[in-house]
Amino acid sequence: MTAPLSLAVGLLVAMCSCTALSTSDSAAQVKRYWDKRLTRCGGRYFTEEDHPGDHKIMEYKGLSSATVEDLDLTDADKLNGYERRILTSVDPTACRVFYDGTVGSWSSWMDSVCRLKGTLEKRNGRWYYGGQDANGYPPTPTGRNRYSHTLPADCERMPQ
Numbered sequence: 001m002t003a004p005l006s007l008a009v010g011l012l013v014a015m016c017s018c019t020a021l022s023t024s025d026s027a028a029q030v031k032r033y034w035d036k037r038l039t040r041c042g043g044r045y046f047t048e049e050d051h052p053g054d055h056k057i058m059e060y061k062g063l064s065s066a067t068v069e070d071l072d073l074t075d076a077d078k079l080n081g082y083e084r085r086i087l088t089s090v091d092p093t094a095c096r097v098f099y100d101g102t103v104g105s106w107s108s109w110m111d112s113v114c115r116l117k118g119t120l121e122k123r124n125g126r127w128y129y130g131g132q133d134a135n136g137y138p139p140t141p142t143g144r145n146r147y148s149h150t151l152p153a154d155c156e157r158m159p160q
Contacts, residue, residue: 033129041158059106061095066089082123098159119131
């Protein structure tokens with residue numbers, strides 16, 4: 001059984017009926033994660049990412065639902081303070097990429113590489129998104145890690 005939870009970004013989260021996910025804290029964190037991960041500019045949805053030597057903007061269409069899975073914790077996880085680990089994903093119907101530094105224009109629309117996913121963890125009473133403190137997610141440009149960095153997309157700068 002699933003029960004929908006309305007999100008401010010216009011998504012529906014399909015929550016499994018697991019007891020661990022039925023708490024309002026978990027539902028609120030999933031909503032908060034997607035609100036921070038996706039930027040809505042009018043009727044368009046974007047993510048912006050900065051990887052070493054590569055800056056890209058992704059546009060998504062057909063965002064209708066997110067899946068949520070409560071992952072099992074090992075004894076070691078529990079001893080290390082983990083209270084919950086959630087995997088959430090969104091499967092848009094289409095997406096396209098704008099590479100700032102290389103192509104300078106939008107790619108063709110694609111449908112097979114669009115999945116967005118994230119891991120939410122509650123550890124020692126605090127929530128983390130992708131290993132980063134939820135209160136500081138997404139990090140500021142000066143706080144980026146060496147692998148990748150999700151930026152809040154700026155609607156004023158989004159290419160047409």
